Amino acid sequence: MIPCPEPVTSPHALQACWDMQLAGVGADALRVALECGLFAHLAGYASPGEVADRLALDAAGAGYVLELLWGMELVERDGAAPRYRNLPVAARYLDPASGQYCGDALLFRHRVVREVGAGLGDRLRTGAGRAANPDAAAARRAWAEAARTQIAQEQRAVTAEVAVGLLAALPEFRQATRLLDLGGGPGLVAIAAARAQPDLGGVVFEYEEAAAVAREHIAAAGLSRRLSAVGGDLATDALGEGFDLVWCSSVLHFVPDIPDVLDRVRRAMRPGGVLVCCHGELRAEARDAWRVLQYYLPLRMQGRHVLAEGELACCLARAGFIDIQRIDGVRFPVAPVTALIARKARGEGE
């Protein structure tokens, strides 16, 4: 008899590798469910046959996909001839009727991850990566499109709430009157902050194409008297002045010279002002680094900056910020980020 050193119910050392292959099946089940609008038909219990009838699908196929979604704990199941309905996470984020629908953002992520995965072999063998878009005007239009759909959905579902949580915890928040949301996309972070603090106004600084999207959101929120959106290139253009709060999330990856931007941000702030930066960092421990390594692979393959743990804090200190605090593992779209909270010295002139 061959001795078995481990209990037969303990997982094999290869199980983590098998799990990674299987995760792709779940990602595809979610993709087809979103593409079909399946979750819109699961507000109440429905059988696979009923769902298939409503969406003109194959009933057996619908049954398999619903089973997968049940296994992913997105829907719940009832009865021996099973019927399914959305669990709260699906009702909130995957049903298009929800104000926090994130389906387009998830489909966008799915496409990018698959494209990058497919190109990884070429990158390894020939060094040929997907270049960052060389057409600057097309890149700005793509950001505006993202601001309209994917970034807006993720800000509604995740970012705005987290940002307000971080900003409102600052002792300076209640007295703040001028916020700069740097590279703020559709502006829903600035809008949420202004709703949380009635004396707060400010600026969403964005490429003009995305700033136009932010303007629409600001007007729809009825906040045009307190908030504006300014179009420009934050790598080269003046950022304004007199800000006592600056929010900067997932933006510094895209600027060519981070120290220069930080220097200009500090100059745009009032003495005693607070900068909150949220970015994915390449953490030192494998367990902490893993999601960030996967999520930021496309950016890194385009030659964008994804800084190592602690690097951005050093840049902030070198740019003259003081009192720098870090919060790791802040929940954010797709992968957690590190929040760095830094202040402009009170004694420093404006």
Ligand SMILES: C[S@@+](CC[C@H](N)C(=O)[O-])C[C@H]1O[C@@H](n2cnc3c(N)ncnc32)[C@H](O)[C@@H]1O
């Ligand atoms: C990944 S998105 C992050 C959006 C938002 N801060 C958030 O966390 O939801 C990056 C944003 O930075 C903006 N951006 C990147 N480079 C920029 C630049 N040089 N000037 C102005 N905006 C820029 C993009 O248009 C885009 O909206």
